[in-house]
Amino acid sequence: MADVAVTARRSSKIADGWQVLDKSDLSAAKNVAGIYEFTTSTGKKYIGQSKDIAKRLAQHGGRVADGGQILFKKIDVDIPGLDAKTVREIAEQVQIEKFLGRRVEKGFTTDRLENLVNPIGKARLEMYNKYKDLFG
Numbered sequence: 001m002a003d004v005a006v007t008a009r010r011s012s013k014i015a016d017g018w019q020v021l022d023k024s025d026l027s028a029a030k031n032v033a034g035i036y037e038f039t040t041s042t043g044k045k046y047i048g049q050s051k052d053i054a055k056r057l058a059q060h061g062g063r064v065a066d067g068g069q070i071l072f073k074k075i076d077v078d079i080p081g082l083d084a085k086t087v088r089e090i091a092e093q094v095q096i097e098k099f100l101g102r103r104v105e106k107g108f109t110t111d112r113l114e115n116l117v118n119p120i121g122k123a124r125l126e127m128y129n130k131y132k133d134l135f136g
Contacts, residue, residue, distance in 0.1 A: 029053035
């Protein structure tokens, strides 16, 4: 029954612009700027952003669980006054909050998420709140 739930989540994500990668072939994400997520070898989820997802995933090395899928989504949104990295960080924060099912305003610690750094942080919370709805 759990496999059905996982498949349903993947299907809905793929319908929402997410693509699936196998960790043995990252070429589809080469030079793609966006957000990504995977299950780590510890069983926790990791959600990140990069201007070159394939290159960043290669830097993660052995953190991706054996047999684990990697999901990624191109972020191609232009917000006047914000650089591309900040836009991706907003999208990353939205995805973290969706995964956790709650708002994250300061830092976070959780047994479900391996990320150590909150991409937005308290100093940029007002900016985040202004633009987060662009990312669902």
